[in-house]
Structure formats: structure tokens, C-alpha cells
Amino acid sequence: MAIRSKIETDISTEEKIKEAARKVFLQKGYSATRTRDIAEEAGINLALLNYYFRSKERLFHEVMQEKMQQFFGVLLSIVNNDSTKLETKIELIVSNYIDVLSENPELPLFVLSEMKGHGDKIKNILPVQKIANNISFIEQLKERRPDINPIHFLMNILGMTVFPFVAKPAFNLIAATQQSELNLILKERKKLIPIWVKAMLKAK
Amino acid sequence: MAIRSKIETDISTEEKIKEAARKVFLQKGYSATRTRDIAEEAGINLALLNYYFRSKERLFHEVMQEKMQQFFGVLLSIVNNDSTKLETKIELIVSNYIDVLSENPELPLFVLSEMKGHGDKIKNILPVQKIANNISFIEQLKERRPDINPIHFLMNILGMTVFPFVAKPAFNLIAATQQSELNLILKERKKLIPIWVKAMLKAK
DNA sequence: TAATAATTTAAACAAATGATTAAAACATTT
DNA sequence: AAATGTTTTAATCATTTGTTTAAATTATTA
Numbered sequence: 001m002a003i004r005s006k007i008e009t010d011i012s013t014e015e016k017i018k019e020a021a022r023k024v025f026l027q028k029g030y031s032a033t034r035t036r037d038i039a040e041e042a043g044i045n046l047a048l049l050n051y052y053f054r055s056k057e058r059l060f061h062e063v064m065q066e067k068m069q070q071f072f073g074v075l076l077s078i079v080n081n082d083s084t085k086l087e088t089k090i091e092l093i094v095s096n097y098i099d100v101l102s103e104n105p106e107l108p109l110f111v112l113s114e115m116k117g118h119g120d121k122i123k124n125i126l127p128v129q130k131i132a133n134n135i136s137f138i139e140q141l142k143e144r145r146p147d148i149n150p151i152h153f154l155m156n157i158l159g160m161t162v163f164p165f166v167a168k169p170a171f172n173l174i175a176a177t178q179q180s181e182l183n184l185i186l187k188e189r190k191k192l193i194p195i196w197v198k199a200m201l202k203a204k
Numbered sequence: 205m206a207i208r209s210k211i212e213t214d215i216s217t218e219e220k221i222k223e224a225a226r227k228v229f230l231q232k233g234y235s236a237t238r239t240r241d242i243a244e245e246a247g248i249n250l251a252l253l254n255y256y257f258r259s260k261e262r263l264f265h266e267v268m269q270e271k272m273q274q275f276f277g278v279l280l281s282i283v284n285n286d287s288t289k290l291e292t293k294i295e296l297i298v299s300n301y302i303d304v305l306s307e308n309p310e311l312p313l314f315v316l317s318e319m320k321g322h323g324d325k326i327k328n329i330l331p332v333q334k335i336a337n338n339i340s341f342i343e344q345l346k347e348r349r350p351d352i353n354p355i356h357f358l359m360n361i362l363g364m365t366v367f368p369f370v371a372k373p374a375f376n377l378i379a380a381t382q383q384s385e386l387n388l389i390l391k392e393r394k395k396l397i398p399i400w401v402k403a404m405l406k407a408k
Numbered sequence: 409t410a411a412t413a414a415t416t417t418a419a420a421c422a423a424a425t426g427a428t429t430a431a432a433a434c435a436t437t438t
Numbered sequence: 439a440a441a442t443g444t445t446t447t448a449a450t451c452a453t454t455t456g457t458t459t460a461a462a463t464t465a466t467t468a
Contacts, residue, residue: 013415031236032321035456045417050457072378113317115373117236123377138379149389151379152396159367164359166370169319173327174276175355185353192356196404203403217445239426249447254427 014052016042021059026067026106030060030114064114065125071111072126074100075158079137086140087198090157094193097161098186109166144201156200160193218256220246225263230271230310234264234318268318269329275315276330278304279362283341290344291402294361298397301365302390313370348405360404364397 020042039046053059141150224246257263345354
């Protein structure tokens, strides 16, 4: 009981800070985030941030690691499976990304912005076995269209799937989209993008 | 001669600051940029920044205005032309975007990030006559595929075209792309994306 | 229960940062 | 050339910001 309650507060305070850091970092990015923003959001004394995480940078690093894993995990968990056929992989990538990003709309712009900002420090944190030349998904694409660099299709799938989340404010500007309308569109895209990608794979 | 030389230095100093601001803001974003970075990059005394532009925020506003115009201008200059047929518009959008973004690779991530950060202040600076429901490009898409919301095709074209620039560090991570290889890929995409979009427009 | 360890707090610090000031340097006008 | 206006500079200011400190509080152990 004594031990338990100590461990619980332990986790609770530390996790409160981390949760607040997730929220604020994703909303404002590393540079625009003040440690005081995080402390206030977490409802804790400012000094506790450094007590538990040493520095703003270390706390950010933990969040970034988590978020990169989340963002690339969707792709990497599917792409290497030898027993899934190309069409199914395409459907899975699109569907899973739209699900994950609907729950976490700020994820891609955050990850892509911060990857650009924090050069080499970041590139080592992900256990991304590079999708080199002999990964199953790439091989399948090469087999289907030997005349086209398979990276093209990866760009197309991710572009069509992820870009609407990255460019949400832009789409709101040029076409006046409402949240309810956007949700419908995303639901439609789950079905349509695989159809379109298959059409692209055939196009000559 | 006397007047001329004065005006020249005038423009020169102000333009030196603005050019430096373009470079640093685009590279690091608003919050990570220090006015001292800009002053150093411009090779001028820090106080001159405030002398010419009053504040960091006003200087940023001028750069942002310019960059939003550049980014959306590509699209808006093409999309409203009544005498261009759908296929040609698609080719023009893709080709022009790849040209502009090849010269300015940081443009889309900058514009999209800062649009998210600076809420309403930004949304008024662009003379974006919203691509509402009766814009020629949208009408043409509706006519071709009355069964599909035309915004889908806009997302697809921009996603396939712009996303590779936004996600460049990510593509470098998951597939090891070199600059020379990337240039070839972009050149290929100029031809391929219109073909793929046309295939999508036919797909059932 | 007393002693020890862990957590939390308020206050303060040092460095960074956007902005200002007053004087100097330079150019233009009379 | 003298007077006036403009541009540039070095120094300084006031705030903000990440971090630290030392004491207070709370929990754990002996």
C-alpha cells in the first residue's frame, strides 16, 4: 500500500508532464514551446520538469521518439510482411494511416517539421531499417511495374493519404471545408485511394 | 547622382535584411529564428532591423505574405482560366509546382507550418478568392466525375506533387535518396503525375 | 517513532532575446 | 560651408526563458 501509492504518484506526475509535453510540443513545435507552457498544462511546478526529465531537450527527445515511431510505425509494420500481397498492403497502408492520423491530426506536420529542424540528432532515434532495395513492398512494386522507380508509388500513396492532414489549413483556405465534411471525405478516401493506386499501376 | 546613390543604398540595406529574413525564416521557422540571426546573415547592425521593419513580427509578416502568394499563386493562376481544358490544367499545375518548388524546396513546409501556428493573423493576408463551388477547375472536375467530390482530385494532385518536398527528410530516412536521384525522380513525376491523374479520373 | 529518502515548492540566476536610445557617420539641401 | 535630414553604430534595457538551489513537505525504511 505504501509502496504502491508512491509508485503511483511517481508515474502519475511524470506521466502528467509527458502528456502535457505531447500536447504542447505537437501544437506549437519545439521552439515555440516554453517549459512554463508544459508545466502549466500539466498543473505542476516548473522545477519538476527538470527534476524528472533533466532538460527541455531531453523531454522533447522522448516525445519525438514516440511520435516518430507512431508515424513511421504505420508504414513499417505493413511494408515488410512477405505474406501480404501488393493490393492488400496498399489498402492497409491507406486505411491505417487515415485511422491513426484522424486520431492524431497534428502528427505528420509535427514529425516532418521537427525532423527538418533537428538534423542528425533525430535521425538515429528511429530503428528504421531503411526500406532499402530488397524490401518486400518495394520488390512487389518493381515486379508489377519494372519500368517505374517504386519510390514513385510510395510518394503517391503517402502523398494522397498524408498530405490532406499536413495541408489542412491550406485546404480550409482555398476550399471552405467543414470538419464534418472533412470526415466524410477521409472516409471516402479510404476506399478511393486504393482504387486510384491500382489504376495508376496499370496506367501506360 | 547624389539622389540615385542614396536611394540605392536605401533599397540595398532594406533588401539585404529582407533577403536574409527570407533565408533564415524559411530555414528555421518564426520561433526558432533570432533577430540576431537575420542581422548576421544580412551583415548589418541589429538595430537596423527595427529601424527598417519596426519588429520581428512585421518583418516576418512581409516574408510570409510573399511566400504565401508564391505558394498559392502557382495554383490560383491556373485554376481559374476558363479557356484551358482540364487535362492541360493538370499538366500545368504539376509542372509549375515542381519547377517552383525545385527552386524553393523549403516553401511548402514553411507555409504550411506557419499557417498552422499564426492562426487568424495570416488567413487575411492572401487575396485568395476561395476556390468556391463555381470555379472553372472545380466545375470541370465535377463534369468529368459527377460521382466524386472534386476536392478529392485537388488533394491527389497536390499530394502527389507537393508532398515529396514536405517529406523530403522522411523519404531520405526510409529510402536512401540522393539529390541527383531525387532530381531525376522529380523530372519523371512531371510527366507521370498527369498520366496517373487521368487514369484516376477514369477509374471506377 | 526516529531517521532517511524522495518529492514538491518558491525564489532566484544567468543567458538569451527583441527592442530602444543617443550619439556618430554620412548624405542632401540651402 | 553650414544646416538639416537620413542612416548606421555601440551600448543598454526590460523581459523572457531554461535551469538551479535550498528549504519545505511527504513518503519510506529501520
